[in-house]
Amino acid sequence: MKLLIVDDDPLVCQSLQLLLGKEEDFEVIGVALNGQEAIQLCHLQPDVILMDIQMPIMDGIESTKIIKQQYPFILVMMLTTFQDERNIRLALQAGAEGYLLKSSTVEKMAENIRAITSGATVLSPDVLKTIMEPSRESLQGLTERESDIVELVSQGLSNKEISEQLYLSVGTVRNMLTIILDKLELRDRTQLAIYYWQRKSQLGK
Incomplete structure (x- = not known):
C-alpha cells in the first residue's frame, strides 16, 4: 500500500515515514509540507494520503477537496491535533475517508489505514464522540x-x-x-x- 504523508512539520513527516515504513504492507512514497505540494505529488498515485489540517500555503481541507475531485480513487485520512466539530465536519464534507488524532498509536494508525482501504469510514473514538454531541x-x-x-x-x-x-x-x-x-x-x-x-x-x- 502506497502512502503519502502531508504535514508542515518535517519532524512529524520523518517520524511517520520511519514508523509506518516498518509495516510490511506499507510503502511511504513521498512527503509534502503543505496541501499544494500534496496535490502535486498525487501523480505518484498513492493509495492513502495522511493529511494534516493546518498548514501554510494551502490547508488540508482545501487540498483534500481538490484531490478528491481530481483523483477520486485516492483515499484521504486526516491526521491532526484538531478535535473541534467544525474541522471534523469540513474534512468529511471535503471527502476524507477518515479522521484520526495525532495522539493515536502507530499501531492504531496502521490498523485504521488498512480499514479505509476496505471501504470503511474511520473516526477515532474522541472524534466520534465530538460529532455525536453536536452543539444546540x-x-x-x-x-x-x-x-x-x-x-x-x-x-x-x-x-x-x-x-x-x-x-x-x-x-x-x-x-x-x-x-x-x-x-x-x-x-x-x-x-x-x-x-x-x-x-x-x-x-x-
Whole structure:
C-alpha cells in the first residue's frame, strides 16, 4: 500500500515515514509540507494520503477537496491535533475517508489505514464522540417542513417514500435534503439520522 504523508512539520513527516515504513504492507512514497505540494505529488498515485489540517500555503481541507475531485480513487485520512466539530465536519464534507488524532498509536494508525482501504469510514473514538454531541446552536434554523423530512430520513424512508408521505415531488425532497445537509453541515443521510436521534435523546423526547 502506497502512502503519502502531508504535514508542515518535517519532524512529524520523518517520524511517520520511519514508523509506518516498518509495516510490511506499507510503502511511504513521498512527503509534502503543505496541501499544494500534496496535490502535486498525487501523480505518484498513492493509495492513502495522511493529511494534516493546518498548514501554510494551502490547508488540508482545501487540498483534500481538490484531490478528491481530481483523483477520486485516492483515499484521504486526516491526521491532526484538531478535535473541534467544525474541522471534523469540513474534512468529511471535503471527502476524507477518515479522521484520526495525532495522539493515536502507530499501531492504531496502521490498523485504521488498512480499514479505509476496505471501504470503511474511520473516526477515532474522541472524534466520534465530538460529532455525536453536536452543539444546540447548529440544530436550530430548520423549518417545520425540513424538520419533517429529517424525521422521516431518520426512520429510513427513501426520497420517493418521503415525497409520497408529505405530498411533495421527489425533486423537491432531494433539493430540500441538500439544503438541510448544508444548514447542519452534514455530509449524508446517515449523519443526518445520527444527528436526529442524538438530538431527540438530548431533548429527552
